[in-house]
Amino acid sequence: MADVETYPLLDNIDDPADLRALPxxxxxxxxxxxxxxxxxxxxxxxxxxxxxxxxVELSIALHYVFATPDDRLVWDVGHQSYI
Known part of the structure; x- marks a missing residue:
């Protein structure tokens, strides 16, 4: 059996505020x-x-810059985002 992957940064993010706290x-x-x-x-x-x-980078950037979940992001089926 393969070793279980670990995600040291991701494992410590439970909400957008945790993401924004990262340098x-x-x-x-x-x-x-x-x-x-x-x-x-x-x-x-x-x-x-x-x-x-x-x-991936777009999602991280949007949550890092905007005050989600107070600022609402809506994704459509075309993989675009509206703010």
Whole structure:
């Protein structure tokens, strides 16, 4: 059996405020962890992956800059976001 992957940054984020508390230089490593998490999960469960990988940095940036959940983000089926 393969070793269980760990996600040290992702494991400590429970809500958008936790994400905003990270120093800006931690955002690229967080994006790498999130991509690895998505790939690991989809490799076990199956499903669509490309659209999820394409929005990792965008999702992190939106939650980092805006005061979610007070600021509302709406995603449509075309993988776009409206603020």
């Amino acid at each position: 800006e230089q931690e955002l690229p490593p967080l994006a790498r962890e999130l991509r690895r998490f998505l790939i690991d999960t989809v490799s076990r469960t199956g499903g669509h992956l490309a659209a999820n990988l394409g929005t």
